[in-house]
Amino acid sequence: MKRYISTLIRIAAALVAVSGLCHAEASGRAVARRMTEAPVVDGVLTEWNTFPQVEMTEPAVPDLKVERSVLGWTDDALHVAFRVMDKAVVNNEKFDRLDNGDCFEIRIVSPVGNRNTFLRVLVAPSSAEGHSACVVKRRTINPKKTETLLATTEPSTLEGFEWALSRAERSWSVELSIPFSMLEVKPEKGLSFPFVMVVWDRDRDDIDEWAAGGGWHKRSESSNQKARPSQWPTFTLADENVFETVKISSGVRIGHHRPCNLFIPSEDVAFKFTLKSFPEGSGTVEAVIKDGFGVERKRSTMDVVVEPKMSDEFTLELGRLDRGYYELSLSADIKGVDGRNAIGAGSASFGVIEQTDISSEAFLKEDRRF
Secondary structure, eight states: OHHHHHHHHHHHHHHTTOOOOOOOOOOOSEEEEEOSSOOOOSSOOGGGTTSOBOOOOOOSSTTEEEEEEEEEEOSSEEEEEEEEEESOOOOOOOGGGGGGSSEEEEEEEOSSTTOOEEEEEEEESOOTTSSOEEEEEEEETTTTEEEEEEEESSOOOGGGOEEEEEEOSSEEEEEEEEEGGGGTOOOOTTOEEEEEEEEEEOOOSSSOTTTTTOOOOEEEESSOTTSOGGGOOEEEEEOTTOOOOEEOTTOEEEOOOTTTTEEOTTSOEEEEEEEOSOOSEEEEEEEEEEETTSOEEEEEEEEEEEOTTSOOEEEEEEEOOOSEEEEEEEEEEEEETTSOEEEEEEEEEEEEOOOOOOOHHHHHHTTOOO
16 A cells, blocks of 8 residues: 555656657758759858758857758759857957857868868858958878868859858858869769868957867867767768758647546556647657656557648557556657658656545545545
8 A cells, every 4th residue: 555655646746747848859860952053152041941951069158059051962062051140259360270269160071082081161250351261171180181272251263162151240151162073072862971060159359268268169060070080970962852851849749638647557548649830741650658767668650641621639549558657758750742841749747557536525534645
């Protein structure tokens, strides 16, 4: 009896915080989508709205936010677009120290050969020259050697390389066209390139924050920029049918089961859920159940179809579970009729425990507490 009451108390306490929180998982592998025509390199990113994002880490500074980081390609060049929100733009450095202030950087290893050399492109919204600036370097890893191919505040004619930076009051955007000849490779669908994207953030110019140990070198990055090139993740050249994955906030809503999300051991666990704001299309919903110790107890996947003007309520059947406290996570991945994917997630807590059903009069007469 004591064990029964103890279990019930733990379940009741945990269920006070029953939630419907939603989140979106990182997409993992990056892709560069094939473009029907080369973009105009002007720093204005209007043509990039549907391209898959390169996932970037959250920077450890409140005024910096990456709004767009995308890749595309044509037969001649790799194209890059990047936009960042930043209230304080600080970079008064010369070309050889351009990355010692606010700066966008991409490093790319050619997928052919021994991968001992990578291309490094840096673009800064300001510089010691009084203008935005761009530096292109080719670096050999072993032995260490760096060759500067370009250092300019003007448009480039280097092998067809183009760059542009556009500044607004609280943001700046970068566009690049990097000829595949500079990467010493002929492009084809499925080819993968080890790479790293980084945006550096400096907020003060009255002191040398780096020397003072103030930690100005805050950054957002696609992967650990300190790792060796052999450890870098890759982006892959994909076809024109790859679109941006839309992340639906609060898109998966799990209904409450009466009473208090509690089930009895002889009862099948089932939840109603809805998909809100998802596009018309079809896909899957994956359910993962973990117990109170974080151990996965069950995983299942169901197919769903989202139709226009339909009742969007679905039933998730999970079968019977042993007595205990559980956490349910639902993640939906829907491919719309236009080819774009939409993802969303939701979560809820529930318990499995024996229950009684008596009148309030009987409850009081028996001097019950639960």
